[in-house]
Amino acid sequence: MKIVIFGPPGAGKGTQAKRLETVHGLKQLSTGDMLRGEIAAKSELGQQVDAILAAGKLVSDDIMVEMIRKRITHDDCHKGFVLDGFPRTVAQAEALDDMLRSEGTQIDHVLVLTVDEQALFDRIAKRAEETGGARSDDNADVLKDRLNVYNQQTAPILPHYEKAGLVREIDGMQSIDEVSADIDKALSL
Ligand code: AP5
Ligand code: MG
Numbered sequence: 001m002k003i004v005i006f007g008p009p010g011a012g013k014g015t016q017a018k019r020l021e022t023v024h025g026l027k028q029l030s031t032g033d034m035l036r037g038e039i040a041a042k043s044e045l046g047q048q049v050d051a052i053l054a055a056g057k058l059v060s061d062d063i064m065v066e067m068i069r070k071r072i073t074h075d076d077c078h079k080g081f082v083l084d085g086f087p088r089t090v091a092q093a094e095a096l097d098d099m100l101r102s103e104g105t106q107i108d109h110v111l112v113l114t115v116d117e118q119a120l121f122d123r124i125a126k127r128a129e130e131t132g133g134a135r136s137d138d139n140a141d142v143l144k145d146r147l148n149v150y151n152q153q154t155a156p157i158l159p160h161y162e163k164a165g166l167v168r169e170i171d172g173m174q175s176i177d178e179v180s181a182d183i184d185k186a187l188s189l
Contacts, residue, residue: 007113
């Protein structure tokens with residue numbers, strides 16, 4: 001099963017994608033985690049994208065599409081995968097469609113987590129406190145920019161998936177366990 005988990009920053013994408021991996025064996029492919037890994041390793045790519053993540057802007061489509069292209073054919077994706085943080089632009093969504101189509105496959109479900117904006121600020125503030133500010137983009141100012149980017153560049157992907165009948169809306173304001181239960185129901189797992 002091939003899933004996209006979708007929603008604004010702090011909606012719970014990573015939390016739920018990790019659980020889908022642990023409980024159902026669907027590999028979590030988090031582009032944010034991959035980029036933070038590159039930054040931590042001080043690789044050439046990491047040095048290139050460090051300031052972009054810290055500002056809440058988007059890394060270029062070319063880099064992101066290649067990153068995912070290399071990942072989705074790995075053996076660890078044999079049961080399927082959960083794309084967490086990708087696609088984030090219409091161009092990325094189109095590139096994803098093309099790469100899956102060329103393998104004779106497609107996305108099965110797009111899970112959209114809906115969460116009130118105030119709750120997003122509360123969750124990110126809490127995480128910044130708990131992790132001692134481990135993520136450079138976990139503060140209210142950058143979150144505002146991340147939300148603007150989400151609304152302007154990422155949310156416009158949804159009509160494309162809606163037209164294809166793939167969107168499953170999930171109430172992300174519930175507890176983590178309740179969200180997980182609704183996701184399992186939506187996926188018939
Ligand atoms: P990315 O890492 O994808 O960050 P994000 O989308 O901004 O979202 P977060 O990871 O902060 O939130 P989440 O939805 O995963 O929620 P989480 O489960 O952590 O991207 C970071 C940056 O990388 C981008 O800004 C961009 O620069 C770059 N990037 C990445 N992908 C890219 C792409 N494709 N193209 C271009 N650039 C790209 O939960 C948040 C908190 O809330 C946690 O503390 C959690 O414990 C808590 N929580 C979760 N669920 C609940 C709940 N139900 N109730 C209460 N608390 C909850
Ligand atoms: Mg995340």
